[in-house]
Amino acid sequence: MTPKTKAAGAGSGLVEMAWDPITRIVGSLGIHTKIDFKQKRVAECYSTSSVFRGYSVFMRGKDPRDAHFITSRICGICGDNHATCSVYTQNMAYGVKPPHLAEWIINLGESAEYMFDHNIFQENLVGVDYCEKMVRETNPGVLEKAERTPAPHADDHGYKTIADIMRSLNPIEGDFYREALQVSRYTREMFCLMEGRHVHPSTLYPGGVGTIASVQLFTDYMSRLMRYCEFMKRVVPLHDDLFDFFYEALPGYEEVGRRRVLLGCWGALNDPEYCDFTYANMADWGRKMFVTPGVIVDGKLVTNDLTKINLGIRILLGSSYYDDWEGKEQFVTHDPLGNPVDPRHPWNQHTIPAPQKRDFDDKYSWVMSPRWFDGKEHLALDTGGGPIARLWSTALSGLVNTDYVQATGHSVVITLPRTMTKPETRFEWKIPQWSNALERNRARTYFQAYAAAIALHCAEKGLAEVRAGRTQTWEKFEVPDESVGVGFTEAVRGVLSHHMVIRDGRIANYHPYPPTPWNASVRDSYGTPGPYEDAVQNTPIFEENSPENFKGIDIMRTVRSFDPCLPCGVHMYVGGGKTVKTLHVPTGLSGLGG
Amino acid sequence: MDAAPSAPVEDPPIHILWINAGLSCDGDSVSLTAAMQPSIEELVTGALPGLPKIAVHWPLIDFECGPVGGADTFIEWFFKGERGEIDPFVLVVEGSVPNERIKPEGYWCGFGDDPATGQPITTSEWIDRLAPKALAVVAIGTCATYGGIHAMEGNPTGAMGVPDYLGWDWKSKAGIPIVCVPGCPIQPDNFSETLTYLLYQAAGSAPMIPLDDKLRPTWLFGATVHEGCDRAGYYEQGQFAITYDSPKCLVKLGCWGPVVKCNVPKRGWMNGIGGCPNVGGICIACTMPGFPDKFMPFMDEPPGARVSSTASTAYGKVVRKLRALTAHTVDQEPKWRHTGDRLTTGYRPPW
Numbered sequence: 001m002t003p004k005t006k007a008a009g010a011g012s013g014l015v016e017m018a019w020d021p022i023t024r025i026v027g028s029l030g031i032h033t034k035i036d037f038k039q040k041r042v043a044e045c046y047s048t049s050s051v052f053r054g055y056s057v058f059m060r061g062k063d064p065r066d067a068h069f070i071t072s073r074i075c076g077i078c079g080d081n082h083a084t085c086s087v088y089t090q091n092m093a094y095g096v097k098p099p100h101l102a103e104w105i106i107n108l109g110e111s112a113e114y115m116f117d118h119n120i121f122q123e124n125l126v127g128v129d130y131c132e133k134m135v136r137e138t139n140p141g142v143l144e145k146a147e148r149t150p151a152p153h154a155d156d157h158g159y160k161t162i163a164d165i166m167r168s169l170n171p172i173e174g175d176f177y178r179e180a181l182q183v184s185r186y187t188r189e190m191f192c193l194m195e196g197r198h199v200h201p202s203t204l205y206p207g208g209v210g211t212i213a214s215v216q217l218f219t220d221y222m223s224r225l226m227r228y229c230e231f232m233k234r235v236v237p238l239h240d241d242l243f244d245f246f247y248e249a250l251p252g253y254e255e256v257g258r259r260r261v262l263l264g265c266w267g268a269l270n271d272p273e274y275c276d277f278t279y280a281n282m283a284d285w286g287r288k289m290f291v292t293p294g295v296i297v298d299g300k301l302v303t304n305d306l307t308k309i310n311l312g313i314r315i316l317l318g319s320s321y322y323d324d325w326e327g328k329e330q331f332v333t334h335d336p337l338g339n340p341v342d343p344r345h346p347w348n349q350h351t352i353p354a355p356q357k358r359d360f361d362d363k364y365s366w367v368m369s370p371r372w373f374d375g376k377e378h379l380a381l382d383t384g385g386g387p388i389a390r391l392w393s394t395a396l397s398g399l400v401n402t403d404y405v406q407a408t409g410h411s412v413v414i415t416l417p418r419t420m421t422k423p424e425t426r427f428e429w430k431i432p433q434w435s436n437a438l439e440r441n442r443a444r445t446y447f448q449a450y451a452a453a454i455a456l457h458c459a460e461k462g463l464a465e466v467r468a469g470r471t472q473t474w475e476k477f478e479v480p481d482e483s484v485g486v487g488f489t490e491a492v493r494g495v496l497s498h499h500m501v502i503r504d505g506r507i508a509n510y511h512p513y514p515p516t517p518w519n520a521s522v523r524d525s526y527g528t529p530g531p532y533e534d535a536v537q538n539t540p541i542f543e544e545n546s547p548e549n550f551k552g553i554d555i556m557r558t559v560r561s562f563d564p565c566l567p568c569g570v571h572m573y574v575g576g577g578k579t580v581k582t583l584h585v586p587t588g589l590s591g592l593g594g
Numbered sequence: 595m596d597a598a599p600s601a602p603v604e605d606p607p608i609h610i611l612w613i614n615a616g617l618s619c620d621g622d623s624v625s626l627t628a629a630m631q632p633s634i635e636e637l638v639t640g641a642l643p644g645l646p647k648i649a650v651h652w653p654l655i656d657f658e659c660g661p662v663g664g665a666d667t668f669i670e671w672f673f674k675g676e677r678g679e680i681d682p683f684v685l686v687v688e689g690s691v692p693n694e695r696i697k698p699e700g701y702w703c704g705f706g707d708d709p710a711t712g713q714p715i716t717t718s719e720w721i722d723r724l725a726p727k728a729l730a731v732v733a734i735g736t737c738a739t740y741g742g743i744h745a746m747e748g749n750p751t752g753a754m755g756v757p758d759y760l761g762w763d764w765k766s767k768a769g770i771p772i773v774c775v776p777g778c779p780i781q782p783d784n785f786s787e788t789l790t791y792l793l794y795q796a797a798g799s800a801p802m803i804p805l806d807d808k809l810r811p812t813w814l815f816g817a818t819v820h821e822g823c824d825r826a827g828y829y830e831q832g833q834f835a836i837t838y839d840s841p842k843c844l845v846k847l848g849c850w851g852p853v854v855k856c857n858v859p860k861r862g863w864m865n866g867i868g869g870c871p872n873v874g875g876i877c878i879a880c881t882m883p884g885f886p887d888k889f890m891p892f893m894d895e896p897p898g899a900r901v902s903s904t905a906s907t908a909y910g911k912v913v914r915k916l917r918a919l920t921a922h923t924v925d926q927e928p929k930w931r932h933t934g935d936r937l938t939t940g941y942r943p944p945w
Contacts, residue, residue, distance in 0.1 A: 020706050020714075023656040023668050026620045028703070030714075050704035050714045051689075053617045058748040063891035069878055070886070073743040076621025076779060102839075120627065124655055133657070171657050172635055181627065181635060185864065188628050192868025197858070198628065199621050200778060202868075202875025205893070210838040210874025220867075321700060353750050355700030358713055474839040549665045556659055 014043055015547055020050075022556070024125040025564040026077045027051070029520055032360060033536060033555065037547050042555060045529075045536035047520050048358065048365040052321070056351040059510045064090060064479055064502050065206060071498065071512050072200040075565060077121075079199040080113050080191070081491035082498070082512060088270075089498040090206035091277040093485030096477035101470060102208035103272035104462035107290070108221060109194035109201070110269060110489075111458065114451035115228055116187035116198075117492040118387065118444050122239075123169065123180030126441060126560045129553060130242060131169035131177075138543045138553040142249045149245060153237030162245045165238060176238075183231055190224045193217055208474035218463045225455055230419035232449045236427050239445040243438045250542050257437030257558035259535045260298065264372060264381035264518065265393035266309060266497060267293030268490035269454060279336040279486070282306045287399055290454045291490055292407070294393030295372060295381065299431075301396040302374060306488055311335065313497065313513070314344040314378055316369040318525035319362070325350035331501045331509045332484055342373075346499040346511040347484065369524035370517050378524065382531035383494020383515040384440040385563035387447035390490055391429050404453035414449045417456070437535075437561035444563070481505050491515055493563045516565045532559055607647040608796055609683035610789075611675050611724065614653050615705035615717050616689020617744040617753050621779035622735035623654040623688060628864045629786035637786065637793075645790070646797045649680075662707060669706035675724050682729040682768075684792065690737040690744045691718050691759045693752030702751045718759065725760060730770040730792055733757070734785060739774035739809070740883040747887050755883075757809060770795075770802070774809040778880035781857070782864055784814050808883060810855070819851035819870070819877045822860025831917070832910020834903055844876050845899040848892050851877040852899070 014034040022029060030048035035041075055074060059067065068086035072079035084106060091098065128134060135143045146163035159165045168176035188198045194211055196202030203210040211217065246253050269290035276285060286293050286306035293309060295302040303309060317324055325348075332347040334340055341347055358364045371378035383389045391412050394400055398409035406413045411430040418424050429446040432439040465471070480502065487498040494515030501509040521530030529537070539558050545551060614620050627634060632642055640647055650656075651671040660666035674680045692702035694716050704714025725731050733756040736742035745753040757764070757772050765771055773792065775785050788811050794800035804812045820826055828834070828843040835842040845852065849871045851859070856879075859872040870877050879889045889896075930939040 017661040017664065018707065019659060019661055020669060021615065021653055023653045023659040026624070026654070028615050028705075050701065051615060051617065052702050052751065053744045053753075054750045057750050058744075058746045060748065063893075065893045066886075066890050069892050070743060070746075073619055073621070073778065076619035077624045079619065079621060124627075128655075128657060171655070172638055178635055181633070185628055185630060189865055189867045192863045192873075196870060196873050196875040197863040197868045199624060200880070202870040202878075203873060204875075205838050208839065210844075210876075212839070212841050212874055355697045355702065357699055472839060474837050476837070545665070551660050551665055 017550070017552060019552065019556070022559060022564070024128060025560060026075070027516070027565050029564050031532065031536065031555070031559060035541065037541070040541040042536050042539045042541070045533045046360050046364055047367070047522060047530055047532040049367045049520060052353060052355070052366040054351070054353060056349070056509070056511050057353070059507050062507050064093065064500065064507050067500065067507065067510060068204055068206070074512060075514065076199055077117055077565060078113065078492045080109065080195055080201045081489060081496055082514070083201045083204045084110055085487040085489045085491075085496050085498045085512070087204050087206050088277065088487030088489060089485040089500050091485075092279060092487065093483040093500055093502055094206055094477040094479060096207045096475055097276050098208035098475050099470070099472045100272035101213055101462060101465040102473040103270055103275065104458045104465065105194050105209050105211050105213065105473060106204070107269045107458040108455055108462065109191055111451045111455035112187050112191035112194065114492055115448055115455070116184050116191060118448045119180055119187060120184035121563055122441070122444050123177060124184070127169040127177065127180070128171055129557050129560060130166060131171070131174065132163060132166035133170050134553065135166055138545060138551055139250075141544060145249050146245065151241045153241050156237040157234040157241075159238065162241060165242050183228070186224050187228060190221050193221050205474060207477045211473060213462070213466050213471045213473050215463070215466060218459055218466065222459055225452060225459065226419050229416045229452050230422055232452055233416060233419065233422045233425045236445055236449055239442060243442050246438060252540065253438065253542065254434050254436050255538065255540050256542070256554050257440070257535045257561050258434050258538055259382070259531065261296060261435045262379055262381050263296040263389040263392055263435065264383060264495045265291065265294050265389040266488040266490055266495040267291055267306065268390070269458070283308075286488070287397070290400060290402070290405075290457070291390045292394045292397040292399050293488065294397055295374075296389070296392055296396065297374070297379065301393070304393070304397050307335070307337065307339070309488070310486055310497075311339055311341065311345070312372045312374065313346060314342060314371050314373050315346060315349050316344065316371055316378060316524040316526070318369055318527070319364055319522040320368045321354050321356055321363055321366055322368065323352040323354045325352060336484070346497065346513055347501060347509065349509070349511050351511070365522045367517055367520050367522055367530075369521040369530060370513055371524060371528075378526060378528065380521065380524070380528050380531055380534065382519050382562065384435060385444060385561060386490060386492055386494035386515060388435065388440045388443035389494055391443050391447060391450065392431060395429070395431055402454070402457045404456050405450060412450065414446070414453045416449060416453060437558050440561040479505055493565050494518070514565070519562045520564060532562060532564070535562070605646065606681070607649040608729070608793065609671070609675070609680045610648055610650045610652065610686060611672055611683050612650070612652040612686040612688065613705055613717060613720055614688045615703050616687055616691055616738055617703055617751060618689025618735070618737055620654060620688065622785070623652065625779040625782050626785050627655070629782035630865060631783045632786055632790060634786070637789065642790065644797060644799055645793050648793065663709070672706065672720065672724070675727060678727060681727070682796065683727070684730050684732060685724050685728040686732045686734055687721065687738045687756050688734050689717070690741045690753040690755060691721065693754070694718055696752050721756070721759060725764075726767065728766055729768050729796060730766050730773060731756065731760070732773045732775065732788070732792070734775055735780055736776045736778045736880055736885055739776040740885070742778060743886055762809070771805060772809050773803060773805065773811070776810060776815070776881040777856070778885070781861060783861065784857070787814070814857055815855045815881070817855070817857065817860070819854045819856045819859055822857060823851055824859065824872050829903070829906055830910060831914045832907035833914075834907070838874065844871050844874070845903055846895045848876040848878070848894055848896070850879040850889050850896050852902070853896075854879040854882055856881040
């Protein structure tokens, strides 16, 4: 009940608050905060996850061909991303290149996953933070303004005022809320057409897919895809109106959830014309992905080379319930190109669970602290929930160029063709001024349109293969006795890597790194907080409620903007606005100081 | 998602307390949002005639998310359940139950905090507190029912299913056994249908839910995958896929369908679309108590299949030959369908 106070606002009482479990996210995450109600700021934040399952432990010694089936079960909303990433990893380890058609089919499945997942999360989970009922309970003044504010794109989406948009998002009663649930279903049907079932695919294999490629398969997918395109022509302007309104109604709202631009994107959706799954060529085929990989620091692209990205990954401990593996056997000393591999790299990680009491001064989470080493610093990259990093990285690299998507170097232009009742429509996502909660959310909407546009390209390519009679979708392979593999993709919520080591034909080491370990990571051995902690600590409070009725909506909007994906529990004790011990703040509380 | 829009005072709603913090991935929660027969919004608004009013406390999409001890605290509903302030309630458990007794301190999984200690309340502790007060305990997904993937050989947590934890003979205070809906994840409609059944039972309009000896609803898990698989015809004819992209029967490539109780190929994954072996995905038996260990390596042929597929290969050759003859015959139209001046259908005018 009384975690020790490390710091406090100058002379003012800090109030401890915890949210546990946080609803409307996936999985198990906890956040403890100390709030300075006088300054209307969050002073401290600790992110904690309360579930440990131990995949890397129980996968040891198993047949490597089981890896995608097993790792899919890591996540109940993006498990297919794991299955896909694992299949990529196995393809590299076995030296197999699937037929082109198989890759188009996987891309179509994964695109549908983005379309489904971002849609349900945005409207049915995040959207509720911006719905009429919530805004009425947290910022009645803002709702009043929303009633008086006409929606600039009313003609596109049909809602006259911003308050009408908010009402449409009310749980169950809101018509847009209910429509989104339906959309989440037919997009999952699209997914099931390509990958069998959701969320754990049945038809994915190393070497390709078991999906029977026919004209019918593509027709069934395409009919639903065009409905989705029509839907997005309403949703992009709808969310632009809603999010722009918050900047206008609450001056300074850009500070909510803001942190330094430290974004990672591992690239997604391979182009089979170039991707051969070899490590040696990885930097080249990585740049041909339909979402370009990249590390972005303070708005600058540091690299889009997957080999460099790979070698820079470090897994730090510091506040997590594990024993260190220092001095233990190193599985991979050099990558297949001869570059040295660090002992703290996932290929060399040992997972040694050490359950213990939660102590915010010491160990407090089952999440580790993945960082990216740029040669000087261990950067606490985030994914911003995925879309903002993907669009940012793709825009800066300027490499993607299809009929429906063009990256310009500073923006991404998305063209959706004519649909049943709406003409061809272009959207341009421009690199935003901030990496904050609203821009993470906005990017999520734009990326839905992006995924639909790329799916159009992949569907045309796939159908061309079928029409040409090239219907093979699987290629034979052998499991070698000794090998290594790595897979990179973008899960819905961002960076996803799988690292596997095979010895004697069995799994000797397997470490998956999904986006949430990056975002929900905890203070590392250098004292650097993880992205949620950092972003929440910087968050000003705009909520109108007093501490007694405080909901913490701005904190929740910050956390949810990252689209958390762990069994989540966030802890915040209000206990009637109890004041805890006040100490003096050493140097400000922004996270990156170390 | 709290109670449906309020109506005149009648019976208290049936509360559904959903714990997703077993060793889980939330995949069963997510899967349920795909259900269409009935959908979650239909369940919550009582859109089927005779359904009792319900109040769902479900982490995945719950409106409430206030701070602990403050306004609109989600976890408070679970404390209310413990204190007997909400009655009746159904307890839904998602994820397997780790063994918290095998370590000196800490927790494998927790759900909310103990106000006295500030430490997480373990999921097994919640089951101890709430199960005796529940109208029914429902285990959703193969993890909660039988342990599942997280109870794999070599796991560090000692994970198990709810019946392992509470006892297979356990019965609720209303006399209802643990209801198990396995699947990894659950087939969406399988779960919404089971929940609907239980609500009808609670309303007094349905008899005791029929469960088999592994506590599965019999009408959903009575048949095997193979019995509902549209590739079974290939099996009978001895035609087996040797590559994963073949439309033929997948048993030689790892499909366990003939011995697995699951209705997915028959029912489709959602809206009749998708599935497993019916669409090219080997059945890895994810609904079964022996999952996953008794079925790995997944991509190897099940040992039992070797014998029966050899038999069907021999017999199937004959069947196919005979069928090819018949098929050739029925592929031709009868000879009276033609142009010309003469009618040859056999019609005789009655005059």
